[in-house]
Amino acid sequence: MALQVGDKIPFFTAIDSNGNSFEVRDYIGQPMVIYFYPKDDTPGCTIQACTFRDQYEDFKTLGAEVIGISSDSLSSHKKFASRYKLPFILLSDTNKKIRTAFGVPNDFLGLLPGRATYVIDKNGIVQFVFDSTLAKIHITKALKVLKTF
Secondary structure, three states: OOOOOOOEOOOOEEEEOOOOEEEHHHHOOOOEEEEEOOOOOOHHHHHHHHHHHHOHHHHHHOOOEEEEEEOOOHHHHHHHHHHOOOOOEEEEOOOOHHHHHHOOOOEOOOOEOOOEEEEEOOOOEEEEEEEOOOOOHHHHHHHHHHOOO
16 A cells, blocks of 8 residues: 555655665754655656755755665666766665655556655655656755745
8 A cells, every 4th residue: 555645655765876875863853854766767767866966965955865766776876876977866766665665656557567656754754755757847846845844
């Protein structure tokens, strides 16, 4: 079942693009924007990542950390982050356990991994869910919600 506003996020661990272990529980206490995207280096995903990059300081000013998650490999994330100078965390979810725990739906008749953004408050509670194939809108919507905290 998909996470909804008011739900507590599931605790998970993953490997980030630098090869470090990431535990979401270490980020409880600050707001988070967790976004799931289909694939590194595809047009929509690159636009979305670069828009998060370009507005990353706005997220940091609001005390939030941005975390991007896809099923791409660690090496793919490393290249993607380096190529586009992405300052935020990218996590590899190759077995799709995190995607499944959040209940992110697939897009395009179930053929592609879905694109969804979750805004999480400092207590680990989902305050906003946005599921859309329109990549750039996720950033604007997430910032608007964070400003209400």
